[in-house]
Amino acid sequence: MKLSKKQFKQDFEQRLITKFATDVTKAGPQEKFAALASVVKNYYSKIWQADNEYKDESKKKQTYYFSIEFLPGKMLKSNLLNLGILPTVREGLEDLGVDLDEIAIIEPDMAIGNGGLGRLASCFMDSLASTGLPANGNGIRYRYGLFKQKIVDGYQVELPDSWLDNGNPWEVRRSDKAIEVRFGGEVWLEDDGKGNLIPQYKNQERVLAVPYDTPMVGYENTTVNNMCLWRSEVPKDLDLQFQNLEYMRQTAMLSSELYPDDSNYDGRLLRLKQEYFFVSAGLQRIMRHYHSTIKAPINQIAEYIAVHINDTHPALCVPEFMRLLVDEYNVPWDRAWDLTVKVMSYTNHTILSEALEKWPEDMVKTLLPRIYQIIVELDRRRTAELLPKVGATLVHNTRIIKDGQIHMANLSIIGSHSTNGVAKLHSDLLKDVELHDFYEIYPERFNNKTNGIADxxxxxxxxxxxxxxxxxxxxxxxxxxxxxxxxxxxxxxxxxxxxxxxxxxxxxxxxxxxxxxxxxxxxxxxxxxxxxxxxxxxxxxxxxxxxxxxxxxxxxxxxxxxxxxxxxxxxxxxxxxxxxxxxxxxxxxxxxxxxxxxxxxxxxxxxxxxxxxxxxxxxxxxxxxxxxxxxxxxxxxxxxxxxxxxxxxxxxxxxxxxxxxxxxxxxxxxxxxxxxxxxxxxxxxxxxxxxxxxxxxxxxxxxxxxxxxxxxxxxxxxxxxxxxxxxxxxxxxxxxxxxxxxxxxxxxxxxxxxxxxxxxxxxxxxxxxxxxxxxxxxxSSDRTVREYAEDIWYIKPKQ
Missing domain, CATH: 3.40.50.2000 (Glycogen Phosphorylase B;)
Structure with missing residues (x-):
């Protein structure tokens, strides 16, 4: 964007007055940061609006990147750089006696990730916008990051990473787009008299998922993609008798902590609940948008939507998408499965067995009864179809449900049209050793996409x-x-x-x-x-x-x-x-x-x-x-x-x-x-x-x-x-x-x-x-996302 130093200084000084009723000589560092962030947000908001309108009107296919973690770091300098105004703003602030670096240090790290997985997701968000590719992130708005590490007498001590204490100036709360996610209770199927089995629910726990949208500004272009992070809240219409303190605490916990301790049953249950929470909310929002904006027949959805499963945490995308298609949109099972496989793709990030998620059947059945029914039926139908084709050994080794556990990597591979590793050696190991049985059955689904970084x-x-x-x-x-x-x-x-x-x-x-x-x-x-x-x-x-x-x-x-x-x-x-x-x-x-x-x-x-x-x-x-x-x-x-x-x-x-x-x-x-x-x-x-x-x-x-x-x-x-x-x-x-x-x-x-x-x-x-x-x-992750776009997602950059 074009911006003169004079205009920026006027905008900054005016924002200090309107936001804090102060001037640059009296404002504190936090006020200066908040005012600057507000000015920058105003600069890209028009570009964001125009790009959203372009995407809606062109109805181009978009990718939705589901990841349990993102690790963007600080956004101020990134937004300034990508808007092409970093030198102008730095010089303008110097004229006003303000050091940009001293302001930038005030911003807390948006540290809602653990390490490489979350940082990769954030590099991809940067590159997707910067290459003009239409894509959206989907995750959880954790109140606390992984943890703040202190070293005391040589030992690691974990403290809460309360990164939201002063708010997040980049996000936009979309309460009007909140979505309900349901857990537990009882579910059974009833014949509607026309040969269709309709699920009936009773005693479910209701949670409201509120989206917070954070714009991903492309580098010196007109693309601004969206990263949607979900916050869990109590539904406003819930009867007061249900709004007890324990229920409110459990609801808040869903979007409170990244990777809760899984050394006990309650911790593991919370992790599983988090995974379904952001998967269900994200997919429901996609379906709403498809129905209201794309307005194409549901059996064409794979031509407009690509959903990417980043590691196994969002593996429930597969059965949840099936649930929406079959239960909400009345798509026949076989057709729904065909659409699911075409829409879904999966990146495997590890061969370490402890990192390949498995969930006890009973836990899934209790927490997500309808999802459990769908997984069981997927496993049953696939087994019946493949047994005569590939034999019992391959089928058993690749089943979704084995030994009382649901294998999330198996679910992701079976429910996707693409499975990729993230370096040539890794992808070769997946095909030749770790996932060889799957490769025997689905050789055309396996490929490599070597990782990259947002340079x-x-x-x-x-x-x-x-x-x-x-x-x-x-x-x-x-x-x-x-x-x-x-x-x-x-x-x-x-x-x-x-x-x-x-x-x-x-x-x-x-x-x-x-x-x-x-x-x-x-x-x-x-x-x-x-x-x-x-x-x-x-x-x-x-x-x-x-x-x-x-x-x-x-x-x-x-x-x-x-x-x-x-x-x-x-x-x-x-x-x-x-x-x-x-x-x-x-x-x-x-x-x-x-x-x-x-x-x-x-x-x-x-x-x-x-x-x-x-x-x-x-x-x-x-x-x-x-x-x-x-x-x-x-x-x-x-x-x-x-x-x-x-x-x-x-x-x-x-x-x-x-x-x-x-x-x-x-x-x-x-x-x-x-x-x-x-x-x-x-x-x-x-x-x-x-x-x-x-x-x-x-x-x-x-x-x-x-x-x-x-x-x-x-x-x-x-x-x-x-x-x-x-x-x-x-x-x-x-x-x-x-x-x-x-x-x-x-x-x-x-x-x-x-x-x-x-x-x-x-x-x-x-x-x-x-x-x-x-x-x-x-x-460069620009190269990586282009390969994903061309080979897996089939999306095209903005011209």
Missing amino acids: RRWSQIANERLSTVIDETIGKTWRHNLNDLKLLEAYKNDTETLERLDAAKFDDKQRLAELIKERNGITVNPEAIFDVQVKRLHAYKRQLLNVLHILKLYFDIKDNPELDMVPRVFIFGAKAAPGYHYAKSIIKAINEIAGMINNDPEVKDRIKVVFMENYNVSLAEVIIPAANVGEQISLASKEASGTSNMKFMLNGALTMGTLDGANIEIFDAVGAGNYFKFGLTKDEVYAYYKNNNYNARDIYEQNPVIHRILDAFIDGTIPNISMEGPEIFDSLTTYNDEYFVLRDFKDYVRAQKSLETLYRDKTAWTKATLMNIANSGRF
Whole structure:
């Protein structure tokens, strides 16, 4: 949009008066933020309205992306950038004596996600709007985010993430579009005299789902898509006798907390209830819109609507869509099933068995009786149809209901026309191993869509310094087409360009060093290697392998106090699930090791270890640009894709990685010498599984370096881990090291030595940095969503 600095200043000052009855000299930071957000919202509202009218009038097919979590982070700068007014607003505020960055920091992270899954969903929302593709997000408006992490005496402590305390300036409450969702009670089928079985309900619990719409502004275009988040409320017409405190509390809980504790029955029931809540509300809203606006026959709905199931949490889309078609729109069962499969598509995000959701039959039957009936009938009909075609073994292995449980991944695959993995290795594993029986039956449904990232946030917003260097080197076309970063390769031997890239990285490292000093009280050297591992704390991501290497370096210094080594700053950021005791023990160990090393005078500044609490999108936007190395060290075959690896690459960090997830495609993109590869391959991992011949205890007994490191966890070397140390030690020895940390340790140390050698050659290192940036174009989520649009959803961009 076109906006003069003069006009913006007038708008901003006027909004302070009308909203807060104050002026810029007297307004506080929160008032300035609220006024600025209100001005920006006004700027895009006309574009939003026009785009909504265009979509309604053109009746183009739209995608609805169902995800239990979204992790957008802060929206202010993103909206300013995408509207094309970020420099104008920054300069206008400066004229008024206001620093945009000081205002932006006031905004709370919209942190209604856990990690990669929610961040991917948000990257997709950004890219769908920025590529002009008509799409909508659908999720839950959690009152509290995952949790706010505090580190107290080295331990993770979870506090409520009350991100809505001051409201959300970007959302629009649509109370007139509220929808009722029903749970429990009794349901039975009665013949209507015409051969149709009509469901009858009794004693159901009613919950009102109120949509809050948040606009997703496209980058310098006229598309503004919608992310709908649902809040649970008590229906206004409910008899007062039913509005007791317990009912009101349970209703509020539905949209209160992301991932409630599932270690007990009530917690699991609440999770299942949340999943149906946002699925039913979202699909009912789609059907209302289709009926009121599209006005096409119901049997043509697949020509106008695509519904995407992001991981298994929205798997109930399949039976709920069937319920709506069969019960509400009187579509015959077989026709309804055909429409459902055409409308639905599914992304699998994991091969970890504990992450593939299964729900007890009795729980589903009690909470969702009609949905249970539909699932049973789907399973029965499919079994009868396929038995004579493919045989009992394949049918049994792929049933929706098995051993008293409903398998949500199976439901998603069977009820969709497309199932995709999120990196080539992951998709191959799904077809060849984990979902091979399904692939045998439905080979045409399987495909790969390698993940991507919204480069606007992770470069243009998070790293303005680097973005400016790129602009001045190759022009600005890369901001619209990330593949144009390839033009940087022509400058890989240009001394001036390399020096400017290095200076930009140093600035980012200084910024992070200041934050570390402020938050952790630790002084770090910006000249050191910033070696970063930021992601969810989980055993398969192997933060522990990183820790063992840090201890090796520490013991090397203790053995040789004059050891010449390139200084290292090891930076961790990670949250452990509240009920995941082992992961929390690793966090405690990291913090105690940090205290031990950082305060040892013999170490000096050669090693610093920093654990940054409450890792979120905003913190990532400071850490990732400053990284020299991104640790992507999961056991091969365990990480579906990873997206932090792509963010590090885009920001000129080199990958230390296994041949896992999208690492393989990153290695292929950047070329030899520009990454550090180590560890077992997927085939070697599966050979160990097949032969059952891995013996971690033997490695511990036979390798004196590993022996010494592991003993540090149980002999008092590492302080204050009398409980956690033995737990970690036993996991790697007694319980045979599930993720082969000890097996990969030697090769990891070799790769780390190669890293240190390359870093000593400043020119060679910066060339490798340039090559990573130059080849990151293929990992834009713009590319990913275009592939989804063309191959799965069949939607077209706005012309």
